[in-house]
Amino acid sequence: xxxVVITGLGAVTPLGNDIGTFWNALVAGTSGANLIxxxxxxxxxxxxxxxxxxxxxxxxxEKKEVSRLDPSAIYAIAAGTQAVxxxxxxxxxxxxxxxxxxxxxxxxxxxxQQEITNFATGNGTPRFNPFFIPKMIPDISAGHISMKYGxxxxxxxxxxxxxxxxxxxxxxxxxxxxxxxxxxxxxxSEAAITEGGIGGFNAMKALSERNDDYLTASRxxxxxxxxxxxxxxxxxxxxxxxxxxxxxxxxIYCEVVGTGMTADAHHLTAPHPEGxxxxxxxxxxxxxxxLAAEEIDYVNVHGTSTPLGDIAELKAIKKLxxxxxxxxxxxxxxxxxxHLLGAAGAIxxxxxxxxxxxxxxxxxINFTTPDEHIDQKLNLTLNTAQKRTxxxxxxxxxxxxxxNASAVFKKFKG
Amino acid sequence: xxxxxxxxxVTQIIVDKLGCDEAQVKPEASFTTDLGADSLDIxxxxxxxxxxxxxxxxxxKAEQIQTVGDAISFIEQAHKG
Numbered sequence: 001x002x003x004v005v006i007t008g009l010g011a012v013t014p015l016g017n018d019i020g021t022f023w024n025a026l027v028a029g030t031s032g033a034n035l036i037x038x039x040x041x042x043x044x045x046x047x048x049x050x051x052x053x054x055x056x057x058x059x060x061x062e063k064k065e066v067s068r069l070d071p072s073a074i075y076a077i078a079a080g081t082q083a084v085x086x087x088x089x090x091x092x093x094x095x096x097x098x099x100x101x102x103x104x105x106x107x108x109x110x111x112x113q114q115e116i117t118n119f120a121t122g123n124g125t126p127r128f129n130p131f132f133i134p135k136m137i138p139d140i141s142a143g144h145i146s147m148k149y150g151x152x153x154x155x156x157x158x159x160x161x162x163x164x165x166x167x168x169x170x171x172x173x174x175x176x177x178x179x180x181x182x183x184x185x186x187x188x189s190e191a192a193i194t195e196g197g198i199g200g201f202n203a204m205k206a207l208s209e210r211n212d213d214y215l216t217a218s219r220x221x222x223x224x225x226x227x228x229x230x231x232x233x234x235x236x237x238x239x240x241x242x243x244x245x246x247x248x249x250x251x252i253y254c255e256v257v258g259t260g261m262t263a264d265a266h267h268l269t270a271p272h273p274e275g276x277x278x279x280x281x282x283x284x285x286x287x288x289x290x291l292a293a294e295e296i297d298y299v300n301v302h303g304t305s306t307p308l309g310d311i312a313e314l315k316a317i318k319k320l321x322x323x324x325x326x327x328x329x330x331x332x333x334x335x336x337x338x339h340l341l342g343a344a345g346a347i348x349x350x351x352x353x354x355x356x357x358x359x360x361x362x363x364x365i366n367f368t369t370p371d372e373h374i375d376q377k378l379n380l381t382l383n384t385a386q387k388r389t390x391x392x393x394x395x396x397x398x399x400x401x402x403x404n405a406s407a408v409f410k411k412f413k414g
Numbered sequence: 415x416x417x418x419x420x421x422x423x424v425t426q427i428i429v430d431k432l433g434c435d436e437a438q439v440k441p442e443a444s445f446t447t448d449l450g451a452d453s454l455d456i457x458x459x460x461x462x463x464x465x466x467x468x469x470x471x472x473x474x475k476a477e478q479i480q481t482v483g484d485a486i487s488f489i490e491q492a493h494k495g
Contacts, residue, residue: 064433130457 004176005412006253006353007245008087008238010079010187013347014050014231014337018082023354025336026362027385031215032337033229038193046207048214049193050231050338068131069144070108071191075234075343076141077148080185083236084149089183092248097181099153100142101172102236103164103188105342105399106197107138107157113196138342141234145185153181159342161399162302163261164188165235166345169407170259172239182244187236188343198230204269206306216366218339220303220310220332221380223371228304231338235346237353254356255412257291257392260284264402271309271398275316278302281404282320282394289408291392294324296408298361298393300348303332304339311373313396318375329361329388331381336365345397345405352393352409361386415493420467421486427462428482431455441483449482463489 011018014032015025025032032050041047052075057066060078069077080102084090089098115132134140139157146155154175158167165188172184201207208227210217218229245252262284264277271278286293301313310332318325333351340347351362367382379386392410415423425439434449445451451459460476463469463485469492471479479485 062433064431127461129461130454134454 002177002179003242004173004239004256005242005245006237006256006409007089007240007250008083009236009253009350009353010082010084010086011233011235011347011350012052012055012075012078013233013235014052017052017055017078019086019350026333026351027360029363029365029383029385030336031218031365032231033214033217035214036193036198039195041198044198045202045209046198047211048217048229049198050229051193052233068135070111070135072104072108072189073135073141073144075189075191075232076102076187077144079187079189079234079236080145081148083185083187083238087238087240088248088250089238089240090149094182095150095152097153097183098151099172099175099181099184100145100151100155101158101168101184101186102142102145103158103168103342103345104138104141104190105159105161105164106190106192108136109192109197110194111135113194141189151185153184160403160405161401162339162341162344163397163399163403163405164342164345166349166395166397166405166407167261169237169239169256169345169349170261170405173256173259173407176239176241183238183240185236186239187234187346189234190341190343191232192341193230193232201230206269208305218305218335219366220305220335220364221371221374222367223369225305225307225310227306228334229338231340233340233343233347235343235350237346237349252412253353255410256407257410258285258287258289258408260288260406262404264404266402269400271312273312275312275319277402277404278313278316278396278398279320281406282316282396285394285406285408289410291408293321294327296321296328296392296394297388297390298329298331298352298355300352300393300395301330301332302396302398303364304334305332309398313398314374314378326377326379329379329381329386331361331364333362336362345395348395348397349407349409352395356390356393356409356411359387359390361388361390417490420489420493423466424463424482424486424489427466428459431459431462439482441481441486443482444480445482467493
């Protein structure tokens with residue numbers, strides 16, 4: 001069976017607009033939260049989020065394009081460009097055998113909001129911008145990246161709410177493993193810090209409302225956690241068939257060895273109380289990887305800092321890993337980045353890839369108060385990064401609708 | 415609005431929307447062949463003319479606007495009328 005490796009990374013995130021800055025901040029344990037600058041939050045229950053800082057679209061696209069692209073697509077082009085350039089694949093590729101699978105949980109919600117607002121406040125004449133639809137549709141980012149580089153392989157957006165970009169990685173992995181393509185740009189981007197995005201998630205009671213202490217609001221596993229913190233950004237990885245990468249002398253970050261996809265089939269937004277779908281998806285990924293549960297060194301959990309979700313996921317981990325659960329490191333990097341929704345899988349995959357490369361576990365920050373429902377013997381990598389040999393890392397993401405996806409990354413050995 | 419003002423405003427809109435140099439925006443310049451516009455760009459341009467000049471440009475008239483000069487004359491005529 002063909003093997004699949006990671007040969008390129010790219011990221012624009014609330015912690016930094018390139019891989020090096022992002023990773024250093026993540027290891028240091030940095031809150032990416034800020035008071036929202038994008039709109040007036042006076043009447044909103046939640047007034048903070050993890051926005052990008054000092055991101056310059058003109059580093060990636062021409063001025064004319066800025067108004068023609070939703071921010072979610074601009075972040076995609078930025079992260080996709082970084083990943084492609086980092087991989088060096090442009091020096092040697094068959095354009096028909098390179099795909100782009102790029103997710104967004106929601107797509108161009110800002111564009112949708114603006115166009116519908118214009119219409120609703122007008123005189124009823126349907127005057128929509130001709131770029132409304134191509135700006136808004138969630139698959140357009142994959143299209144833009146393909147057009148920039150001429151990648152003519154499979155091209156679409158896997159959409160599964162907050163599990164979306166893990167599924168992009170899983171699909172890319174399978175297409176390469178089964179010989180359909182040589183390489184794939186896989187990732188996700190999200191730009192939902194808008195009135196509609198914040199107001200909508202507020203209405204579901206999904207967001208933290210800790211406005212007076214927003215820097216520490218994303219606090220997975222802490223007994224005082226009160227919801228997730230919205231993040232935004234774009235993250236991409238280049239997955240490549242091993243021989244293809246070796247032949248061109250590519251830098252190899254690590255190997256992708258297994259992926260899983262399952263459904264809870266339980267509830268619109270609440271996780272299965274025993275974490276059944278989470279258990280199954282991790283098991284699928286580890287089984288495909290051919291690993292025993294105790295061989296997993298690090299689990300980057302979905303861990304959004306919601307009361308129910310964090311507990312269900314840890315239950316599933318204890319059930320699957322048994323006593324080995326106490327030896328591994330677990331952390332939620334959402335404590336730092338916020339929740340990037342459709343880009344969560346990609347940003348956390350990058351955290352896993354770098355962890356495997358650098359042998360360090362980025363921490364779960366903002367923890368002060370233990371939750372009696374959480375087994376304190378688990379090593380949740382609280383507040384400070386921990387050094388350990390990381391041969392394997394597992395990334396989990398779960399989405400509204402009961403979608404679950406996992407991926408396993410492993411140190412590359414020839 | 416004077417003829418010069420209309421021409422200046424049209425030029426500015428074209429520069430903003432198409433991202434071209436002001437020097438390229440000559441009366442004889444074709445939106446598609448000289449200024450690199452595609453069909454969506456032209457729809458957006460026409461909508462912006464309608465907004466900025468507070469007028470309505472029917473689809474059949476919009477199709478006849480192929481050059482910068484066409485746009486300027488159409489808007490001038492409409493303002494006279």
